[in-house]
Amino acid sequence: MIQEELFTSGRNIPNIDPSLEIWHWPIAVYLFLGGLAAGILFFGALIYILGKEDQYPAAVKTASIIPPIALSLGLLALVYDLTHPLYTWQLYTTFRIESPMSWGAWVLLITTPLSFIWTFSYYREVYPKLEAKLKMFKRFNFLNSFEKFTIKNRKNIAYALIPLALILGVYTGILLSAFNARPLWNNAILGPLFLVSGLSTGAAAIILLSKTKAEKHLFGKIDLGLIIIELALITHMIMGYYAGSQVQLEAMQLLVNGDFTLMFFGFVVILGLIVPAILELIELIGFKVPVVVPALLVILGGLIFRFVMIEAGQLTRFLY
Amino acid sequence: MRYAMVIDTLKCVGCSDCVVACQTENDVPIGYCRDWITETVDGTYPNIMLELKSERCNHCANAPCVRCCPTGASHIVEGGIVLVTAEECIGCGACIESCPYDARYQHPDGYVDKCTFCHHRLQKGQLPACVSVCPTKCMYFGDLDNPNSEVSLLLKNRKHKTLAPEAGTDPHVFYLT
Structure with missing residues (x-):
């Protein structure tokens, strides 16, 4: 029997259709890390400009090590x-x-080195023991003058970092929403949503690193506010799909009543947003809650959110 | 000058000769293709409509792939043809995500590849390979800016459609229905 290869059965071209899903897990990981870095840089720079770096040292000093690592990865x-x-x-x-x-490429080109410089200016202050062991400043003399330069310019760096972090955070969403061929992504709320989610994961990371009660409290409050905004934006997004065209209605089915419903509502909305919000609220009222739990949930929820959006978005398309 | 392709769905028999001609002419790697045939069956027996279409890049006037390309590798040349410069393409896939027609693919060598309307043949005054081999002569190619060209006259006199016009891309492959 001769088997005939037919192109005429719709779009069933083995090397093309599967490879149209060309964005894989690294993109989701990157969007998460970019948002996280943007959040930490934003809060660090903001608190520095407000002159409260000694009051909230985790946000400005300790957490500053995360953005350069996150952006490099x-x-x-x-x-x-x-x-x-x-x-x-x-x-x-x-x-x-x-x-x-x-x-994104240009913002990363500027932000990544700036984040290295920013954390370098706090290196000796945050890691005196490590420096005592490595003796970097003794071995390389130019580091002393460079450190002096970075410390002197902290304010300038902070002023540059705020808009850069905001662009970085919002761009991770706009990157997706610019594709009108992927109806799930193609909505104007995605940019703000990814920005808020990034800021929220940043605040959660600061809570994890913070050692003082006042700082944990402040960032718990900030995170709670951001979670509420994020929930509102997600509601807007779903409403937008409901009011959208046929392709958007079909795209929404993936999130609301399809393969990604459990991931989206179970892990992102409930475990990643509502549960940590309730825990943080209980903590703010005065009960004792280990703040590590909501912070970790927020970070994990942010990561899963990126995975859901990347995977689900590439399943949606114009059908004609 | 505005190149366009007009395909008569009433004459197409779905033989896939255009697909093979393109693969041969453009050295398309085995298993990939720049154009393809779709078969749409509509209605219930006995009132059934079968439509065969040879599809490819629509060389959109408002091309989202060109808009999204971060390096400028995707660009529009004279005649409205959308091309990719392999040496400028980083293989990020933004153009693939942005195409409502899924007309692009990642070449095994890394860059993104797609239909060029056989740009190299047009420069020699030849028709695109798919058009030149079509055994039912259901494909037409020409300049839309010339009101007396074959494609202009066909679009003037026949009912036609484009694919996913709601995507707002202003596609330039037309289907006579």
Whole structure:
């Protein structure tokens, strides 16, 4: 029997249709790390400018080590998911104002080194024991003058970091919402939603690193506010799908009544937002709650949220 | 100059000759293709409509792939043809995500590849490979800006549609129905 290969059975082209899902787990991880870094940088810079770095040392000093690591890992993940990675430098031969990815590439190029400089200026203050062991400043004399320079310019760096962190946070969402061919992503709320989610995971990370009660309390309050905003934005997003066109209605089914419902409502909305919000509220009223629990839930929820959006979004398309 | 393709769905028999011609002409790696045939069956017996379509990149005037490209590898050349410069493409996949027609794919060599309207043949005054081989002559290619070109006259005189016009991309592959 001769088996005939037919192209005529709809779009059933083995090497093309599966490979249209071209964004894999590194993208989701990167979007999470980018948001986390943006959140920590934003709060750190803001509190520094307000002159309260000694009152809230975790936000400004201790947590400052996370953004450079997160951004470096995120960049590695991004490059890992490129299929033509040796040409990555082509991103920096042009700036394309209409392409969110171009914005992201340039913002990362500026923010990543700045985040390194920012945490370096606190290195000797936060890790005196490590420095006593490594003796970096004794061995490399130029570090002394460089540190002096960074400490002198902290305020300037902080002023630069605030808009950069906001652009970084919002871009992780706009990156997705710019694709009108993926109806699940194509809504204007995604940018603000990813920004708020990033800020919220940033605040949660600061809670984890914080040692003083006042700081935990403050960031618990901030996180609670951000979670409420995030829940409102998610409601808006779902409402937008409901009021949308056929392709958006179909896209919404994935989240509301489909393969991603458990992940989205169970792990993101309930475990990642509502439960930590209730726990933080109980804590604020005065009961004793280990703040590690809501903080970890928020961070995990943020990560799962990125995975859900990346995976589900690529299943939605225009059907004609 | 505005190149466009017009495909007569009433004449297409879905033989896939356009697909094979494209793969041969453009050295498309085995298992991939820049154009493909879709078969749509509509209605219930005995009132059944079968529509066969040869699909490819629509060379949109408002091309989301060009808008989303971070390096400028995806660009529009004279005649409205959307092309990818392999040496500028980093393989990020933004254009693949942005295409409502799913017309792009990642070439095994890393860059993103798609239909070029056989740009290299047009420069020699030849028709795209798919158009030139079609055994039922259901595909037409020409300049929309010229009101007397074959494609302009067909679109003037025949009922036609584009794919997913609601995506707002202003596609330039037309289907006569």
